[in-house]
Amino acid sequence: xxxxxxxxxxxxxxxxxxxxxxxxxxxxxxxxxxxxxxxxxxxxxxxxxxxxxxxxxxxxxxxxxxxxxxxxxxxxxxxxxxxxxxxxxxxxxxxxxxxxxxxxxxxxxxxxxxxxxxxxxxxxxxxxxxxxxxxxxxxxxxxxxxxxxxxxxxxxxxxxxxxxxxxxxxxxxxxxxxxxxxxxxxxxxxxxxxxxxxxxxxxxxxxxxxxxxxxxxxxxxxxxxxxxxxxxxxxxxxxxxxxxxxxxxxxxxxxxxxxxxxxxxxxxxxxxxxxxxxxxxxxxxxxxxxxxxxxxxxxxxxxxxxxxxxxxxxxxxxxxxxxxxxxxxxxxxxxxxxxxxxxxxxxxxxxxxxxxxxxxxxxxxxxxxxxxxxxxxxxxxxxxxxxxxxxxxxxxxxxxxxxxxxxxxxxxxxxxxxxxxxx
Amino acid sequence: xxxxxxxxxxxxxxxxxxxxxxxxxxxxxxxxxxxxxxxxxxxxxxxxxxxxxxxxxxxxxxxxxxxxxxxxxxxxxxxxxxxxxxxxxxxxxxxxxxxxxxxxxxxxxxxxxxxxxxxxxxxxxxxxxxxxxxxxxxxxxxxxxxxxxxxxxxxxxxxxxxxxxxxxxxxxxxxxxxxxxxxxxxxxxxxxxxxxxxxxxxxxxxxxxxxxxxxxxxxxxxxxxxxxxxxxxxxxxxxxxxxxxxxxxxxxxxxxxxxxxxxxxxxxxxxxxxxxxxxxxxxxxxxxxxxxxxxxxxxxxxxxxxxxxxxxxxxxxxxxxxxxxxxxxxxxxxxxxxxxxxxxxxxxxxxxxxxxxxxxxxxxxxxxxxxxxxxxxxxxxxxxxxxxxxxxxxxxxxxxxxxxxxxxxxxxxxxxxxxxxxxxxxxxxxxxxxxxxxxxxxxxxxxxxxxxxxxxxxx
Numbered sequence: 027x028x029x030x031x032x033x034x035x036x037x038x039x040x041x042x043x044x045x046x047x048x049x050x051x052x053x054x055x056x057x058x059x060x061x062x063x064x065x066x067x068x069x070x071x072x073x074x075x076x077x078x079x080x081x082x083x084x085x086x087x088x089x090x091x092x093x094x095x096x097x098x099x100x101x102x103x104x105x106x107x108x109x110x111x112x113x114x115x116x117x118x119x120x121x122x123x124x125x126x127x128x129x130x131x132x133x134x135x136x137x138x139x140x141x142x143x144x145x146x147x148x149x150x151x152x153x154x155x156x157x158x159x160x161x162x163x164x165x166x167x168x169x170x171x172x173x174x175x176x177x178x179x180x181x182x183x184x185x186x187x188x189x190x191x192x193x194x195x196x197x198x199x200x201x202x203x204x205x206x207x208x209x210x211x212x213x214x215x216x217x218x219x220x221x222x223x224x225x226x227x228x229x230x231x232x233x234x235x236x237x238x239x240x241x242x243x244x245x246x247x248x249x250x251x252x253x254x255x256x257x258x259x260x261x262x263x264x265x266x267x268x269x270x271x272x273x274x275x276x277x278x279x280x281x282x283x284x285x286x287x288x289x290x291x292x293x294x295x296x297x298x299x300x301x302x303x304x305x306x307x308x309x310x311x312x313x314x315x316x317x318x319x320x321x322x323x324x325x326x327x328x329x330x331x332x333x334x335x336x337x338x339x340x341x342x343x344x345x346x347x348x349x350x351x352x353x354x355x356x357x358x359x360x361x362x363x364x365x366x367x368x369x370x371x372x373x374x375x376x377x378x379x380x381x382x383x384x385x386x387x388x389x390x391x392x393x394x395x396x397x398x399x400x401x402x403x404x405x406x407x408x409x410x411x412x413x414x415x416x417x418x419x420x421x422x423x424x425x426x427x428x429x430x431x432x433x434x435x436x437x438x439x440x441x442x443x444x445x446x447x448x449x
Numbered sequence: 450x451x452x453x454x455x456x457x458x459x460x461x462x463x464x465x466x467x468x469x470x471x472x473x474x475x476x477x478x479x480x481x482x483x484x485x486x487x488x489x490x491x492x493x494x495x496x497x498x499x500x501x502x503x504x505x506x507x508x509x510x511x512x513x514x515x516x517x518x519x520x521x522x523x524x525x526x527x528x529x530x531x532x533x534x535x536x537x538x539x540x541x542x543x544x545x546x547x548x549x550x551x552x553x554x555x556x557x558x559x560x561x562x563x564x565x566x567x568x569x570x571x572x573x574x575x576x577x578x579x580x581x582x583x584x585x586x587x588x589x590x591x592x593x594x595x596x597x598x599x600x601x602x603x604x605x606x607x608x609x610x611x612x613x614x615x616x617x618x619x620x621x622x623x624x625x626x627x628x629x630x631x632x633x634x635x636x637x638x639x640x641x642x643x644x645x646x647x648x649x650x651x652x653x654x655x656x657x658x659x660x661x662x663x664x665x666x667x668x669x670x671x672x673x674x675x676x677x678x679x680x681x682x683x684x685x686x687x688x689x690x691x692x693x694x695x696x697x698x699x700x701x702x703x704x705x706x707x708x709x710x711x712x713x714x715x716x717x718x719x720x721x722x723x724x725x726x727x728x729x730x731x732x733x734x735x736x737x738x739x740x741x742x743x744x745x746x747x748x749x750x751x752x753x754x755x756x757x758x759x760x761x762x763x764x765x766x767x768x769x770x771x772x773x774x775x776x777x778x779x780x781x782x783x784x785x786x787x788x789x790x791x792x793x794x795x796x797x798x799x800x801x802x803x804x805x806x807x808x809x810x811x812x813x814x815x816x817x818x819x820x821x822x823x824x825x826x827x828x829x830x831x832x833x834x835x836x837x838x839x840x841x842x843x844x845x846x847x848x849x850x851x852x853x854x855x856x857x858x859x860x861x862x863x864x865x866x867x868x869x870x871x872x873x874x875x876x877x878x879x880x881x882x883x884x885x886x887x888x889x890x891x892x893x894x895x896x897x898x899x900x901x902x903x904x905x906x907x908x
Contacts, residue, residue, distance in 0.1 A: 038879045045883020052884075053891040064846045068644045070895045096896075101840060140840045254891065261894050271454025271893070272488055404651035414839040 050254055057253035066094045066102070072253040072260070073097060076105060076137075076168070078246045079237040083177050084211030084228045087111075087167060088250065095137040098410050099403040103137050108182060111135050111144075112164040119187040124160040124433055127183045127340075129175045130194035133347070134166035138403070138411045145412070145420035152425060158432055163188075170196070171204035174211055176331055184338045190431055191335065192343040192424070194383060197308050205323040214323040222326050294353050297395075301352035305361055308349060313368040325372070332376035343427065344373055345383035351394035386423040450488035452684040453638050453893055460485060460592075465691045469620060475613045478587055478692070485592035489555040496554040500528055501589050504564040505582050513572050521568035525561040532557055537764040556596030558761060560589055562723060567603045569727060576604040584614055593688035597681050599699040599719040609694045620693050625877045626870070628885035630687030633864075635892040637680030641857075643897065645673040653813055656822070659832020663823060665847060667806045670813050672854045675704065678717070702862040704805075704855065707797035708786075709778045712805060720758070729754040748783070752776035762812065767820050771811035778804055 060069045074093025080086035092104040106114045119125050128134055128146045136144040141164075150162035165183050167174055172195045179191060207213050208225035215225030228234060236242035248255040261269055315321040335342045349365065352358040366382055373380035388394045398408040400416030407413065412420060450457050464481045468474055487494055503524050511517040530538075532554055567588070571578045579585035587610050594601060612618055621627065652666030682699035689696045699718050706712035713721050732750035752773060759772015791797070810827065814820035826832075834844055842850075863869075 041879035042883035042886075045880040045885075046887035048880070049884045049887025049891060053888060064842065064849075067842050067846070068648065068850070070640055070644060072896060143840055257891075257894060257896060260896060270456040270459075271451055272456055404647065405654040407655075 054252055054254040057257075061094055061253070067100060071096060071100075072257040074103065075249055075256060075260075076103075077109075078250075079231075079233045079242075081229060081234065081237070082212070083174070083181065085169075086181075091250065097138070098406065099138040099413070101138055101140050101143075104141070108186075110164055110182060111137065111141065111166060112146075113141060115161065115163055115186065117185060120161075122159055124158070124190070125186060125188045126160060126162050126428065127165045127179065127186065127188040127191045128162055128194070129179055129183070129191060130166040131170060131175070131196070131199065132166070132168035133196070133411055134164065134194050135168050136164075136166075136412060136417065137168070139414060139417060143414060143417055145417040145424060148417060148421035149424045149428070152421065153428070153432070160432065166194075169211065170199045170202055171207070171211060171213065172199050172327055173205055173213055176327065176334065177212060179331075180334060184340070188338075188340050190341050190343070190428075192345060192381075192427070193331075194345045194347060196348045197346050198348060200324050201307050201311060201320070203320065205327055206319065214326050216319065222322055294355075298352050298356035298358060301350035301356060302358040302361075304350040305352075305358055305365065309361060309365045309368075312365055312372065328372060328376050328378065332378055336377065341379075341431070342377075343379045343381055343431070345381040345386075345427070347383035347387075349382060349384050351384050351388055351397075353394075381427055383423070386427060387419055390419045390422045390426075450485050452681060452688075453635055455893055456488070457485070458890060458893055461688050461691070464592075468618070468692055474616075474618055475583065475587060475610075478591065478613065479583060482587070482590040482592040482595060486555070486590065486595060489596075493554045496528075496532070496557065497560065497590075500525070500557075500560060500564065501586055504568070504589070505585050507568060508571070508578055508585070513578075515572070517568055517572050521565050525565045529558060529561050534760075534764045537766075559594075559596060559598045559600055562600050562720075562761075564589060566600070566723060566727065567607075570603050576602075576607060579603075579607060580611070581614075584610060587613075591689070591694065593685040593692070593694075594696055597678070597685070598717075599682055599685065599697050600723050601696060601719065605697055606694060613693075618693050621690055621695075623874060623877055624691060625873045625881050625885060627687045627690035628882060628889065629873060630683045630690065632885050632889050632892070633861075634680040634683030634685075634687060635889055637676040637683065639892050639895050641854075642673050642676035642680060645669045645676070649673050649813070653823075657826055659835060660827055660830045661832055661835055661844075663827035664806075665851075666823075667810055667813075667827065668851055668854075671704070671802075671806050671809055672858075674809070674812075675700070675858075702858055702865070704802060704858050705798070705862055706801055707794045709775065709782050709801050709804065712801055713775070713779070720761070724754050724758055728757060748780045751779050751783075755779065765816065767811045767814055767817045770817065770820075771808055774808045774811070778808075 057070075057072060060066055061071055071094040073096045074091055076091050077085050077087040087105055087109040089105055089107050089109040092102075095101045095103045103111070106112050108115065108117070134144075134146070136146075141147055144164065146162045146164045150160065153160055153162070163183075163186060165175075165178055167178050172193075175193055175195070179193075183191065205214055206216075208215055208227040209231075210228050212224050212226055212228070214222040215227070217223050233242070237246070249259050250256075310316045311321055311324065331342065331344075346369070349362065350358070352362060366380075370380050384394070384397065387400070388397055391397065391400065400412060400419050402408050402410040403413050450460070460481055464477065467477045471477060486497060504521070507517060507520045507524060511520045570576050579588055584607075588603065588607050589595075591606065591610065594606075649666055649670045652662055652669075657663040657666060679700035686696045686698070697719055701715040701718065703712050703716035706715055729750050732753060733747050735746070738746050753776070755776030756769055756773040758775065759768045759770070762768050762772070785791075792800070807824065807827070810823050811817070811820045814823060835841070
């Protein structure tokens with residue numbers, strides 16, 4: 027049988043493509059094998075995408091998602107059947123159990139460490155060991171907008187019959203404009219009459235429009251189940267220079283690693299200057315209510331949170347972290363105290379209890395200068411999400427915040443005394 | 450432009466396709482090489498173009514005798530000396546604190562040595578000179594081997610390059626061989642070296658407090674640097690093969706060596722041969738002592754050559770000491786083999802690897818002081834077996850991993866047997882090409898959690 031040159035070329039190309047498809051399968055299998063064995067600790071894996079487009083929420087976690095988290099530090103990660111970064115929980119509250127919901131962003135979600143090593147899990151273990159019959163449920167979802175936490179509470183928290191909610195946000199999350207940006211999740215947008223209303227511009231996104239059709243569902247199924255497809259999808263979202271692997275993007279990130287800290291003699295002055303500068307926009311927002319639109323959104327968020335908590339009869343504690351802690355002799359110390367008074371006023375007037383989380387953690391670890399060591403891993407220690415020491419310290423701080431709120435009296439053992447032994 | 454980047458994959462694909470169908474192949478290779486090096490930045494490009502031009506001028510202006518060698522030494526060693534050893538000679542230290550010097554023009558140690566070898570070989574009549582500047586330029590700039598070798602001799606690549614200029618180029622038939630080398634190199638670099646790098650960095654950065662961690666850091670660095678550099682060499686040789694140029698082998702599973710001499714015959718082979726031919730032999734043959742002391746002179750030449758080898762790897766006293774120790778070990782092994790019975794192969798292997806791992810601490814450390822502290826921890830055997838805390842891997846997994854790395858090295862050795870080439874010949878075809886191209890592309894696309902440029906790029 028003879029082939030024309032064209033059919034030979036087509037046949038060769040077809041076989042070449044078949045070889046390419048075979049490569050996809052083999053690499054996919056290889057990546058699955060790595061994930062399933064202890065090799066996940068070191069060899070390349072593709073990080074899971076923890077959720078999918080959601081018409082009400084923007085992006086919602088998918089129950090049962092599992093995989094290996096690789097950003098900053100590696101950890102096995104699994105969302106429970108309720109879509110929470112937590113162990114399996116019954117929707118119905120067990121009798122006599124005090125249920126606490128832990129709201130927050132990626133810092134609370136803590137994908138960088140195993141579930142048992144998160145501060146919520148540590149605090150739950152310690153308090154149970156002290157005789158408290160409680161559940162500390164991690165409701166956190168990554169994302170800088172505090173409004174995500176409110177929707178999360180509404181959708182995932184209240185059905186669990188919570189008795190208490192403790193939210194944790196960075197001070198910067200109120201300043202970033204996320205409360206006003208509805209391009210990725212619901213946010214407050216200004217209408218023509220100047221009033222704020224919840225906006226859903228994110229629904230115009232391609233991924234949202236096709237989330238429920240066949241192609242959208244197939245796409246989601248593929249990225250959730252195929253490491254190679256997920257890898258190709260994640261790489262396709264990168265800027266072209268990064269995708270091409272051109273050195274400009276790489277050398278910048280490498281050089282940033284080599285930046286030297288200020289000399290020790292300058293450290294105190296440097297810390298004071300940094301804290302003063304960082305406090306300024308926070309003070310503008312909470313004390314001076316500037317910029318007006320940002321404050322309006324912040325106030326609206328607090329109103330909605332308070333209203334939501336009242337409706338469901340749940341007490342809310344709101345921990346705000348990263349309010350800069352200047353050195354003691356720094357003039358910004360008094361400015362910080364004024365700021366906290368102003369913030370406290372805003373929260374208390376709405377029936378929410380404010381917690382100065384940075385101060386609480388600093389007290390646990392022996393001062394603000396010790397806080398950086400709670401963040402980051404290995405050569406990146408000092409910045410980033412919580413490391414293991416960080417989770418232990420946060421657990422201790424959380425216990426001290428929670429104790430007065432718990433219905434049962436403390437048992438004989440003082441959990442704060444087992445800070446470092448317990449995991 | 451890193452080999453494990455999509456940009457390189459596109460450039461190579463374009464170049465291979467052009468070589469198969471297009472006219473002006475030599476011009477295309479020159480342009481591709483310029484694009485490849487341009488990614489390093491304008492300063493590096495300027496230094497490179499300056500070095501090529503100066504070396505061409507040496508060929509054109511200086512007569513082909515000892516004077517040309519002197520001129521070539523002055524220009525090329527001068528270039529390396531200025532950019533690489535200036536700070537060391539002036540007693541300054543790198544502000545980066547890294548063992549990789551980011552300010553060094555990309556590949557300067559390689560292309561300078563290559564130019565030096567070219568002039569020496571031309572003067573000694575080992576091969577003819579390049580017939581034109583474009584020929585000379587492509588010999589120096591041929592992109593697969595431009596920035597980290599293999600360090601090629603003119604008689605290895607110049608005739609092949611001249612065939613391209615004479616329009617007598619022919620593609621190698623066994624494309625699967627070239628593609629396999631690229632896939633092997635990417636596996637070593639992306640899957641292994643880049644995975645080991647963060648662990649090694651963490652251990653060396655945090656200063657290990659137990660011998661277990663210190664040994665682990667050193668052993669993993671041994672494999673990191675091997676996978677990184679031999680992976681680079683595999684990709685370079687594979688890429689050149691696809692373009693119809695054969696490059697010399699650079700690594701031959703060195704960690705299976707049973708003696709330190711054998712290890713250096715299997716590790717960075719082209720550098721070892723360069724040092725042997727252009728430094729060791731002249732030093733050993735120099736008539737400076739009487740016949741009675743020739744053995745001593747021979748030993749001194751070994752130590753001096755390896756000290757220079759250390760210095761070539763980095764401008765620091767830790768590199769000098771590392772190289773000197775390699776030389777001393779070679780002398781020791783030579784004396785042993787002369788006066789004592791050879792140890793059983795496993796003992797020789799264990800002693801060689803242990804020595805190489807221990808001395809690599811000097812290589813990886815930012816300075817001598819750090820290296821001695823590290824070695825103090827490593828050799829004190831304090832700290833015991835670590836407890837498993839904070840999601841850490843249990844010790845058995847770590848030990849199994851290290852054993853696995855040695856097993857991989859042995860598998861690589863088996864893959865280099867002639868039978869594998871026969872299998873490749875049988876498998877040659879569109880399916881295998883598609884498969885290997887697909888695997889290579891997917892390996893390039895594997896997400897990077899840490900950016901690790903090839904270690905030898907900045908040497």
